[in-house]
Amino acid sequence: MNLILLLSEDFIASHRVKLHGRRRDHILAVHQPDIGTSLAVGLINGDMGRGTVTAVDGQAIEMTVDFDSPPPPPLPVTLIVALPRPKMLKRILQTIAAMGVKSLYLLNSYRVEKSYWQSPVLDRKSIQENLILGLEQAKDTRLPQVELRKRFKPFVEDELPALIHRSRALVAHPNRGSLCPLRVREPITLAVGPEGGFIQYEVDKLIDCGFEAVHLGRRILRVETAIPALLAKLF
Template sequence: MFRSSEVELPLPRRDPRAQHILTVLRRRPGDTFDAGLVNGPRGKGTLVAVEEERLRITFSWGESPPPLNPLTLVIGLPRPQTARDILREATALGVAALHFIRTEKGEASYARSTLWTSGAWEECVISGAAQAFCTRLPEVSHGRTLAEVMATLPAGSARLALDNYESPAALSRTPAVAGQPVALALGAERGWSANERAQLRTGRFAFVHLGGRVLRTETACIAAVALLKAQRGWI
């Protein structure tokens, strides 16, 4: 995956993408490889020359990929490694937005992780998009409150909140309306507080569950996204 500002410049050999082209794809001058422009079209790169400190590449672009699935995840800030996994895998699955929120039971220090302060989260998102051979990146935010994020959710969304304790219905049995966006909320690793449950109910969220097993946050995210995609025919 490349940014528009990079495509006219040589690619330094120390760049992980250069190493991938040379050692994983094993491309040589004249060979082509799949490439994408961030939030733009997909296409082909041609390795023109391998120099001591850089690769010279030309690109030809085709069409942009289809839009992302109209699914927004609202997630209580988890530990940084868990957040990395969610950013990468949810992006690969085509989620349109991920909002990592401060919660009452969450660990406050997670919001100060270098994952967020250094911008490293964006590399996780780009990695997930590249894995899926898609150039579209989801909207990502972190550090806001549940109330702040709820106020920004797409109008007319189906609103669902995963909860192990006060959910009367399975996520797999929720009705699906064709074309309707979905907002799915998942609590922090210690779950929702009573106050947050009240906020979610006021915000018209329905509580649902994934069954009787207690799952890790990253596992619950991926399982829920897969269920929603299958249920709504999103590909």
């Protein structure tokens, strides 16, 4: 936690917050604060600044807070990922939030196990918790939007054409198309398949829709490794 992210419900007055639970425990364990200790804070979907500890007790930490600087710029990318297995999804949510992705679609695909859609990791609260962990790590405040799309074909046919408008649309697929481009200058829509990859039909549908296939070389990477590698090359 390199930034303490504050939610509206943390405020007890206009510039005063009271923190319980995970954030309090973290601050106590890592910063061992005294009255007057200054900590990096950020307002969710707002600016970043400093908090000054005014009270510490067994239950909560109180701070006065001031905000004076904007969060880092987002990556100009819309990411579409075939729903990964729940443990990997948690890490991917943290990673994409840390790297600055602000729009994520979790999509069904032939090789996505049906049971993944029942995972509690997909609850709104759980998604938000993992995104916040990523923002706190990277020192960002803007919460990514996460959308769930349980049907591949209607999404690709009805929704995707408008979504990729004015962006360069790429689908990462091993051994197909060209090497992933470096340092692109335009907004990107990036689709990443499940473990085992999109099936041929799915890749064809994406290419019909206007996607270019790109790859990362001969090595086939896990989705959670491929995503940071692709984002690092593109931006």
